[in-house]
Amino acid sequence: MAEKTGYTYYADPQQVDFTLRMTVPALANEVLNTAGVDAQRKGFGIDKLNKENRSWVLSRMAIEIDDRPEQYTSYEIVTWVNEYNRMLSTRNFTLHDAAGREFGRAVTQWCIIDLAVRKAIDLNTVIGPCTDTLVDAPSPTEKPRKVMGITPQHVMEHRVVYSDIDFNRHVNTMRYINMMFDMLPIEQLTAIRPVRLDIHFMHECRYGQTLTVGYEQRDGLSLFEVSNGEEAAVRAALEWR
Amino acid sequence: MAEKTGYTYYADPQQVDFTLRMTVPALANEVLNTAGVDAQRKGFGIDKLNKENRSWVLSRMAIEIDDRPEQYTSYEIVTWVNEYNRMLSTRNFTLHDAAGREFGRAVTQWCIIDLAVRKAIDLNTVIGPCTDTLVDAPSPTEKPRKVMGITPQHVMEHRVVYSDIDFNRHVNTMRYINMMFDMLPIEQLTAIRPVRLDIHFMHECRYGQTLTVGYEQRDGLSLFEVSNGEEAAVRAALEWR
Numbered sequence: 001m002a003e004k005t006g007y008t009y010y011a012d013p014q015q016v017d018f019t020l021r022m023t024v025p026a027l028a029n030e031v032l033n034t035a036g037v038d039a040q041r042k043g044f045g046i047d048k049l050n051k052e053n054r055s056w057v058l059s060r061m062a063i064e065i066d067d068r069p070e071q072y073t074s075y076e077i078v079t080w081v082n083e084y085n086r087m088l089s090t091r092n093f094t095l096h097d098a099a100g101r102e103f104g105r106a107v108t109q110w111c112i113i114d115l116a117v118r119k120a121i122d123l124n125t126v127i128g129p130c131t132d133t134l135v136d137a138p139s140p141t142e143k144p145r146k147v148m149g150i151t152p153q154h155v156m157e158h159r160v161v162y163s164d165i166d167f168n169r170h171v172n173t174m175r176y177i178n179m180m181f182d183m184l185p186i187e188q189l190t191a192i193r194p195v196r197l198d199i200h201f202m203h204e205c206r207y208g209q210t211l212t213v214g215y216e217q218r219d220g221l222s223l224f225e226v227s228n229g230e231e232a233a234v235r236a237a238l239e240w241r
Numbered sequence: 242m243a244e245k246t247g248y249t250y251y252a253d254p255q256q257v258d259f260t261l262r263m264t265v266p267a268l269a270n271e272v273l274n275t276a277g278v279d280a281q282r283k284g285f286g287i288d289k290l291n292k293e294n295r296s297w298v299l300s301r302m303a304i305e306i307d308d309r310p311e312q313y314t315s316y317e318i319v320t321w322v323n324e325y326n327r328m329l330s331t332r333n334f335t336l337h338d339a340a341g342r343e344f345g346r347a348v349t350q351w352c353i354i355d356l357a358v359r360k361a362i363d364l365n366t367v368i369g370p371c372t373d374t375l376v377d378a379p380s381p382t383e384k385p386r387k388v389m390g391i392t393p394q395h396v397m398e399h400r401v402v403y404s405d406i407d408f409n410r411h412v413n414t415m416r417y418i419n420m421m422f423d424m425l426p427i428e429q430l431t432a433i434r435p436v437r438l439d440i441h442f443m444h445e446c447r448y449g450q451t452l453t454v455g456y457e458q459r460d461g462l463s464l465f466e467v468s469n470g471e472e473a474a475v476r477a478a479l480e481w482r
Contacts, residue, residue: 013277013287014270017403018410020291025404029255036254040313046254047313050261071408072281072288161423162258162430163266167312169259182402186448189403207427 001136004080005041006096007034011069019190021068024197025181028063029174031093031106034077038091042133044126046167053115054126055168059088059201060144063106065095066194074098080135084123087111092139105140115168118204145198147235150223152214156183159210171205176234180224183215188240199236203228242377245321246282247337248275252310260431262309265438266422269304270415272334272347275318279332283374285367287408294356295367296409300329300442301385304347306336307435315339321376325364328352333380346381356409359445386439388476391464393455397424400451412446417475421465424456429481440477444469 015026039045039056046055069075076096083090088109095104111120158179166172176199181189205211205228216223226234256267280286280297287296310316317337324331329350336345352361399420407413417440422430446452446469457464467475 010278012274013408014274014413014415016408017406018408020408023404033253033255037251037313045313072278072286161419162425162427163264163419163423165258167254167257167259167261172255174255178402178404182404184403186403 002080002133004078004135004137005038006076006078007037008074008076010074011071013071016071017190019192020071021192022071023189024065024068024195025174025177027065027068027095027104028061028106028177028197031063031077031095031108032058032173034079034093035091035108035110038079044133049112054112054121055115056110057113057168057201058108058173059111060109061106061173061199062141062144062196063104064141064194064196065104067103068192069097069103075103080137081133082135082137082139084134086122086124087120089123090139090143092137094140107139107141107143109144144200145237147198147200147223147237149232149235150214150216150218150225152216152225154183154215156213156215157210158213160205160207162207165207169206171211173199173201176226176236179211179213179226180215180222180236180238183213183224184222194241196239196241197236199234201234203231203233205233243321243374245319245376245378246279247317247319248278249315249317251315252312254312257312258431260309260433261312262433263312264430265304265306265309265436266415266418268306268309268336268345269302269347269418269438272304272318272336272349273299273414275320275334276332276349276351279320285374290353295353295362296356297351298354298409298442299349299414300352301350301440302347302414303382303385303437303439304345305382305435305437306345308344309433310338310344316344321378322374323376323378323380325375327363327365328361330364331380331384333378335381348380348382348384350385385441386478388439388441388464388478390473390476391455391457391459391466393457393466395424395456397454397456398451399454401446401448403448406448410448412452414440417467417477420452420454420467421456421463421477421479424454424465425463435482437480437482438477440475442475444472444474446474
């Protein structure tokens with residue numbers, strides 16, 4: 001059995017809003033960076049998978065942010081993988097300020113796809129020999145919730161451009177989160193309030209596609225659905241606490 | 242006289258395009274982060290200026306990128322301030338790969354504004370006592386060139402949203418660069434070719450404004466002008482070498 005691993009970051013000026021605290025999308029981005037860097041250091045990163053024409057793809061994510069770090073302060077993201085089944089591997093995170101206090105947590109579920117046929121691979125055939133990387137510790141919060149279809153009250157269109165896409169040629173996760181956040185009132189975004197985001201990636205969105213982003217406010221939840229013109233591609237629910 | 246200071250970074254998965262090399266906008270962003278962090282460590286950062294209701298504002302930037310770091314490789318950004326006059330302070334950068342080879346360089350010119358009246362302050366009244374932070378070394382390349390008005394061949398509209406704005410409530414420099422890059426053919430953006438970007442910030446663009454971005458291809462230069470509806474706000478020239 002392995003141990004949890006921590007990575008230290010600084011809240012950069014480019015990651016804060018005018019409250020001089022890191023934005024939720026910037027924190028989610030660093031959580032995902034941590035996943036990439038930790039997998040790479042442990043020998044199962046996308047650099048290695050790409051050589052076999054495979055890649056990690058994020059399927060679902062839940063992130064809870066109770067407080068947002070102030071500009072120039074340091075914070076730590078601790079990560080561990082605690083389980084996997086045929087389709088999904090579960091990677092967990094806790095976020096801690098310089099005094100060690102936990103101010104956030106996340107649970108992410110990933111699959112590995114074969115880039116030639118763009119289909120998920122049975123993880124047992126890949127991770128089988130890597131069970132010594134699992135950590136015997138529970139997820140720090142409820143796993144990503146299923147998000148159902150919505151009845152949009154507001155709709156925004158967005159054409160996918162170069163700055164939206166990632167190393168897989170898909171729209172970058174942070175850009176999806178930004179597209180959703182950008183539809184909300186700025187007073188809500190800059191409030192210092194605990195928030196939980198559940199996001200579910202169903203289909204890829206690609207360069208040149210025109211996306212529609214629907215938004216519905218229902219029972220204290222901000223619900224979103226991104227469609228790529230053919231099908232619902234991403235659904236998310238944002239809960240302000 | 243002071244010495245140059247170096248900061249080490251890693252090329253994160255979130256900063257690369259599908260060539261698995263860092264994008265030019267991501268490199269420009271880290272150069273600007275380095276400016277912020279270095280100023281803060283030396284005691285004249287925005288954290289200190291904000292207490293006096295002042296802030297650093299980038300006026301002009303020239304950045305040359307000969308090569309782009311591969312994902313997960315480390316690189317160093319070395320920075321120094323070598324001169325200032327009444328209006329502008331000049332901060333320089335060189336970018337080096339893990340073997341120490343220089344693969345890029347930048348020259349930036351900054352002013353300090355009074356946030357109450359949004360006007361530039363005479364730097365002599367601020368930096369006067371800080372001349373011991375100047376480094377006796379020339380700028381690593383030609384200073385930012387003046388970019389003249391353009392005759393746009395293509396125009397794009399963009400409404401300024403939360404994810405576009407920075408700690409000054411202005412559109413973030415990286416977002417301007419992304420808006421411009423996103424108008425170019427993707428084959429040009431993903432080619433591994435030396436490039437120089439000159440960018441000139443004339444007026445602020447703010448939350449809720451609708452911007453127009455004009456693009457003209459002329460004599461091997463990609464020329465851009467961002468207007469906030471009232472006036473030309475940003476001009477830039479991109480030279481592929």
